Amino acid sequence: MGNVDYSKYSKLSPFELKDKLIELAQSRTDRMMLNAGRGNPNFLATVPRRAFFQLGLFSATESEFSFSYMPEGLGGFPRSEGLQSRFDHFILENRDKPGVVFLGKAISYVRDQLGLDPDAFLLEMVEGVLGCNYPVPDRMLRVSETIIKEYVLREMGVQGMAKESLDLFAVEGGTAAMAYIFNSLKENKIIEKGDRIAIGTPIFTPYLEIPKLNDYQLEEVLIQADANLGWQYPESELRKLEDPSIKAFFLVNPSNPPSVKMSDEGLEILADIVKKRPDLIILTDDVYGTFADNFKSLFAICPDNTILVYSFSKYFGATGWRLGVIALSNNNILDHKIAALSKKDKKELEERYSSLTTEPANIKFIDRLVADSRNVALNHTAGLSTPQQVQMVLFALFNMMDSRQNYKEAVKSVVRDRDATLYRQLGVDVPQDPNAVDYYTLINLENTSRILYGDEFADWVIKNKNPTELLFRVADETGVVLLPGSGFGVSHPSARASLANLNEYQYAAIGNSLRKFAEETYREYQQVTKKK
Numbered sequence: 001m002g003n004v005d006y007s008k009y010s011k012l013s014p015f016e017l018k019d020k021l022i023e024l025a026q027s028r029t030d031r032m033m034l035n036a037g038r039g040n041p042n043f044l045a046t047v048p049r050r051a052f053f054q055l056g057l058f059s060a061t062e063s064e065f066s067f068s069y070m071p072e073g074l075g076g077f078p079r080s081e082g083l084q085s086r087f088d089h090f091i092l093e094n095r096d097k098p099g100v101v102f103l104g105k106a107i108s109y110v111r112d113q114l115g116l117d118p119d120a121f122l123l124e125m126v127e128g129v130l131g132c133n134y135p136v137p138d139r140m141l142r143v144s145e146t147i148i149k150e151y152v153l154r155e156m157g158v159q160g161m162a163k164e165s166l167d168l169f170a171v172e173g174g175t176a177a178m179a180y181i182f183n184s185l186k187e188n189k190i191i192e193k194g195d196r197i198a199i200g201t202p203i204f205t206p207y208l209e210i211p212k213l214n215d216y217q218l219e220e221v222l223i224q225a226d227a228n229l230g231w232q233y234p235e236s237e238l239r240k241l242e243d244p245s246i247k248a249f250f251l252v253n254p255s256n257p258p259s260v261k262m263s264d265e266g267l268e269i270l271a272d273i274v275k276k277r278p279d280l281i282i283l284t285d286d287v288y289g290t291f292a293d294n295f296k297s298l299f300a301i302c303p304d305n306t307i308l309v310y311s312f313s314k315y316f317g318a319t320g321w322r323l324g325v326i327a328l329s330n331n332n333i334l335d336h337k338i339a340a341l342s343k344k345d346k347k348e349l350e351e352r353y354s355s356l357t358t359e360p361a362n363i364k365f366i367d368r369l370v371a372d373s374r375n376v377a378l379n380h381t382a383g384l385s386t387p388q389q390v391q392m393v394l395f396a397l398f399n400m401m402d403s404r405q406n407y408k409e410a411v412k413s414v415v416r417d418r419d420a421t422l423y424r425q426l427g428v429d430v431p432q433d434p435n436a437v438d439y440y441t442l443i444n445l446e447n448t449s450r451i452l453y454g455d456e457f458a459d460w461v462i463k464n465k466n467p468t469e470l471l472f473r474v475a476d477e478t479g480v481v482l483l484p485g486s487g488f489g490v491s492h493p494s495a496r497a498s499l500a501n502l503n504e505y506q507y508a509a510i511g512n513s514l515r516k517f518a519e520e521t522y523r524e525y526q527q528v529t530k531k532k
């Protein structure tokens with residue numbers, strides 16, 4: 001301890017840095033590593049999973065009974081005749097098993113509350129869970145799409161938009177969505193090498209890197225949220241988007257890591273900007289929207305300009321399931337941009353998609369996304385696996401059927417209580433903000449030093465302490481892994497802690513460690529300043 005040289009770590013990439021921090025934190029056997037660097041939640045929705053497994057058991061039996069001659073282990077396609085009554089019977093027989101009643105009620109909910117055909121729904125679920133057919137339609141199963149549309153419209157705060165006015169593409173999580181979208185924007189010549197795109201920062205690290213990749217070579221314009229404004233984007237930053245050379249605005253809302261949703265004022269400014277810039281593409285990753293109070297997506301404000309990405313990973317504790325959707329309005333500007341391409345470009349694209357239809361010029365952007373996701377030629381096997389779509393539907397129904405929003409309130413208070421505990425132990429008031437989501441927290445080094453030991457100390461810390469080195473010392477000496485805010489494009493020295501993946505007492509321990517660390521640094525400061 002003491003004389004370790006941590007400065008050599010400053011040049012590591014964010015992911016190398018994370019690995020190095022973990023290595024240091026794990027280096028001692030006499031204590032536990034507390035890795036608050038991970039966004040993976042340590043909670044998960046169980047009822048919709050139970051429902052999935054029960055549905056699977058029912059469906060396997062249906063398959064086995066569909067063959068009159070049935071050797072062990074061989075079944076046929078489920079039959080629609082009498083399916084509903086056999087299902088009702090199954091629910092009744094097994095109603096004491098957790099998840100079964102929910103499954104039964106899901107059918108009634110889809111019929112009575114959503115007004116959908118219960119027979120079509122049940123057959124889609126039974127065939128889907130068995131995974132005995134390619135996903136058809138490839139973009140998303142029919143009834144499933146309608147249900148997820150309802151979920152997306154509600155959770156993203158979209159009012160007055162008919163389900164018919166949007167299309168969904170079910171994908172393998174939010175990250176697949178981003179990869180597909182960037183690729184199709186490029187393939188369809190909507191975004192080209194050298195174009196300028198704006199990125200709302202701080203942001204999830206990989207998103208800072210995609211645009212710079214060799215494939216894209218985009219010029220990044222940062223739209224920087226301000227810590228002093230509760231991490232909202234100042235109007236002057238947002239107004240940069242009025243510059244017509246900026247093709248797209250790419251953001252995570254609620255943000256990661258500040259974890260605040262865009263304020264109503266911010267949304268209004270954007271609505272105004274889009275009036276002046278009807279050609280501006282907005283790409284919003286709203287994976288944390290379901291943790292916010294009264295969330296409103298930019299998709300609700302500027303639906304025709306916005307590509308919405310939503311993932312089930314965080315809210316349902318389902319990162320391993322790989323579940324996400326891309327939503328687009330039927331009247332989106334991407335289709336208009338494709339229609340307005342030069343003759344030469346259009347011809348090239350018609351060739352690209354000519355294997356799909358006789359009128360490739362009319363393929364919508366969302367269907368191009370589907371085709372591009374399998375390099376066009378393999379389009380006939382595109383789409384998210386059907387069991388994944390079934391689990392997605394059960395997650396969404398679980399949330400929608402919960403009229404008291406018990407699950408939502410529970411997951412929100414899990415992360416918020418952890419936040420309160422961490423700051424309490426650190427000895428700092430918990431930041432209060434109606435836009436806060438608290439899935440992550442950014443611990444500001446300067447402010448914290450100021451609150452704990454005053455201005456002079458804070459100034460000394462900022463001048464004399466390298467924030468990255470501090471995180472390495474914290475990891476080495478206490479076993480606590482926090483990531484540097486700088487990796488996410490935060491300009492103030494800060495540490496990001498995920499509030500999702502440890503237990504409350506561990507957040508208390510993190511608060512304590514940081515507090516102890518501050519005390520030691522303060523002693524060092526006293527010694528150094530005394531000598532002078």
Ligand SMILES: *Cc1c(COP(=O)(O)O)cnc(C)c1O
Binds near residue numbers: 173174256
């Ligand atoms: C965790 C996270 C996701 C989720 O990605 P998946 O691929 O759906 O697991 C998406 N966007 C952001 C900003 C995230 O932090």
